[in-house]
Amino acid sequence: MADQDFRTCSITGLKVHLPAANLIMANAVAAVVLLLIGGLAAAGVALTRLPSVHLLPADLFYRLLTLHGLAMLIAWIIFFEMAGLYLGASVLLNARIAAPKMAWLQFILMVVGVLLIALMVLTGQADVMFTSYPPLKANPIYYLGVILFAVGALIGCFVFFGTLAKARKEGTYPHGSFPLVTFGLACAAMIAIATLLHGAAVYIPTLLWSLGLMGMDESAYRLVWWGLGHSSQQINVAAMISVWYLVGTLSVGMKPISQKLCRTAFVLYVLFINVASEHHILVDPVFSNAHKIWNTGYIMHLAVLASMIHALAVPAGIEVALRKKGYTSGLFEWLKKAPWSNPAFSAIVLSIFGFGFFGGITGVTFGSEQVNITAHNTWRITGHFHSTVVFGTTLAFMGVTYYVLPLIFRREVLGMGWAKLQPWFFGIGMMIQVTGMMLAGAYGIPRRHWDIVNFGGSPFSFAWDPTAYMWLGVFGIGALLAVLGGAIYILVTVGTILFGKKLA
Amino acid sequence: MSISVPEKVWWKPIDKEEKIWLAIALIWMVISFVWMPIYHYIGKQNPSSESYKAPREQFEQLVNGFIQKYQVKDANGTPVAMNDIPVVHPPAGGDAYLVGAGWKWKPVLELEKGKTYRIHLSSFDFQHGLSIYPLNINYMAIPGQDYVITVTPTTSGEFPILCNEFCGIGHHTMVGKLIVK
Ligand code: HEM
């Protein structure tokens, strides 16, 4: 076994397999590039939705909105998760990555997929939003791009499990149980495999349909597409919570209060989250109420229970660790003395807060029949998922980057002063943004809509309750702050990777 | 630590605090779990469960027949339209049709307060989102499906209806009207 393939991390003492580190870096860089593209699109879209600015023409708005959804929700998040999977399997277990060539195939397929998607979207051949509801039809190459991207991600999951098996066989870690973070990521990868199979079930027929080779049932598409679209969000939840545990450990030395409880909670995600996907089609024809209630009402609560467990375990773990450091006076000294100037720590605390209070609560309520009928396709929904996947997942991923830079890229973070402010800009901005979105949505402001003032000159146009405009203004302020926070993140990471001081 | 291997035996009893939290969370979940179906019966705002396959040609005939039969006529007997969309007064307590097509909602329905109607919602082209302002009630209109929504209007007035599912470049122009007399 060639030991020159490894280096020992001077900070954590972990043995880092160099080919794995390269893969982590490649995927992380791709993720950040796509965050930049998605962020530019976000700025354009947000400035168009503000009635006082109304920046872009209609066709460009819808095109950039399609791009924003795809670049962010699909590309940024999944590339980052691939980096996370390789880190959790290889670095945390001192193991060499299994089948590095396959892992590079993962990377190449995902890059090619993204390039095809971007080409189609930017040339106006896929103005279909990321949901591509038929009979809206994109150029077949668009669906092909999605499929290649998904196959890449699937390969990444297999490399992850292969690496776990290899580590176990070679005895690179003391005994059978994986570290909690690796365990959580394994749950994410299991959900990912199930999800990607759903993806195949919907995108392969859709590709054939776009080629004119088969018919299409719009309602069936919605059902199966959301089997993919909803469950894939649970990959993000499991990965994000793993990142919470990871950063909690690196920043304050947090220990899980009970391995049994935390691991059981992760397993609940794997078992039960796939249901509840029908809260996307609660106001659809075809499916009966009994069917919808069963799917969205029953078993889903076991997945919510899992979130409730983490909602105790993560903050409690942080508190215990800080108290151990001697911050024991009063109820809250530990909170005051917490390392708030560590951007990774502040990012995950904000992420926990945002995901739990804004994302979780709105998710559970908007997913009920009676609330859903007033929320469906309004900006309440857009506000909800910016709480989960942006305020929660994206912010957590941003936070862990401040450890990935020194530990994997081996560069000292450049512009630490800005980095310290970054999570606050992004987190508080997102908090204001989602509040504005959800409250504007409560007045009926629709999502995916270019002109809520003149309705493109429609003779039936009408005026909204003035309060709705106020909430749109609030949204604008938040979006501006969040875009600023996102820009700082990109400047700091790119600056560090290119110019940061090399660590020995 | 979360990033290192746990002790060999980590399946250990959990502490009292965690048990309390788990119990609270479980009870809460059980309550929401039963409340959802219960509220379906005691609440008055459920999504409709009634729908049928509706091939476009057949459905189009039904809609055209409906408009011809019930379009409102003015004093001279000329059919009334609003911005070129026919205004239709369906029989009180009967069936009514509402279709999204070509970035328009057709027809303009004129309903009577306190009467119950079965509104058949569908689309002739893309998926559309029916959103009634300011009630903020939302339903999907899917091509090939006849979605039957039973409603009893309780307030009179004119209600703008818009589309909130992206349906192509004219999506934002898709506004219509619902009148309750
Ligand atoms: C500064 C950051 C961001 C801002 C200002 C922003 C703003 C917006 C706005 C204004 C919309 C359009 C809503 C509409 O017209 O209906 C939108 C949609 C969306 N955003 Fe973001 N966003 C940001 C970051 C993100 C991130 C990081 C993600 C994913 C990880 C994300 C995922 C989405 C998705 C999936 C949509 C829906 C697209 C659709 O309806 O097809 N956003 N965002």
Ligand SMILES: [Cu+2]
């Ligand atoms: Cu429409």
Ligand SMILES: [Cu+2]
């Ligand atoms: Cu539309």
